[in-house]
């Protein structure tokens with residue numbers, strides 16, 4: 001479904017991605033794990049068209065999308081829940097969710113999808129009239145994810161959904177991610193929280209200073225000595 005090949009991205013002299021390759025198949029939950037500054041966000045931004053590569057290609061359903069605009073990429077069904085959430089603080093929860101569907105033509109189906117999102121995050125239904133800026137960090141994360149899902153994406157990109165959240169909230173967010181996956185969603189999950197990510201993923205890649213240093217099934221990575229030492233505190 002998504003195939004990233006030999007991607008190089010720089011910010012001026014800083015080489016953020018040094019030729020990374022990976023793929024995501026339909027229905028998979030793939031995680032990209034790595035510490036702060038490894039290049040995870042850059043990778044997602046490049047897929048979304050917010051950043052342009054010096055070299056390499058991104059193929060999506062056998063189409064080269066490497067040089068398309070963010071608008072064109074969203075239109076093809078790739079939606080991102082950004083690091084730091086970026087919800088609209090002065091709008092209500094409901095209004096934030098509806099914003100996520102703004103590019104859609106099938107307005108009637110939007111109502112059904114709102115129900116689907118409320119079923120995954122019942123709390124968002126209870127808070128639908130509340131101003132988004134007054135939600136807790138974890139609730140805002142749910143909203144950011146819900147908003148990304150409102151575009152009915154074929155591929156959902158999640159940038160560090162667990163960042164800065166209390167363990168109980170992390171549990172909730174991760175079980176919601178699992179639910180989306182179980183209902184047929186395809187997800188690329190970027191995380192520093194390797195333990196949690198490998199718990200729910202099918203496969204994973206470990207990224208270090210702009211290169212992928214390891215890849216395998218989540219089960220393999222969990223028991224890999226290097227991963228354990230560097231990312232699981234083993």
Ligand SMILES: Nc1ncnc2c1ncn2[C@@H]1O[C@H](COP(=O)(O)OP(=O)(O)O)[C@@H](O)[C@H]1O
Nearest residue numbers: 011014016034035036037038039040041042043
């Ligand atoms: N806008 C930017 N300008 C310059 N350097 C950047 C910018 N964004 C990220 N970087 C650098 O690129 C590298 C990768 O960053 P990033 O993709 O944000 O990593 P991660 O998401 O894994 O923490 C880091 O060295 C970071 O400092």
Ligand SMILES: [Mg+2]
Nearest residue numbers: 040041042083
């Ligand atoms: Mg990041």
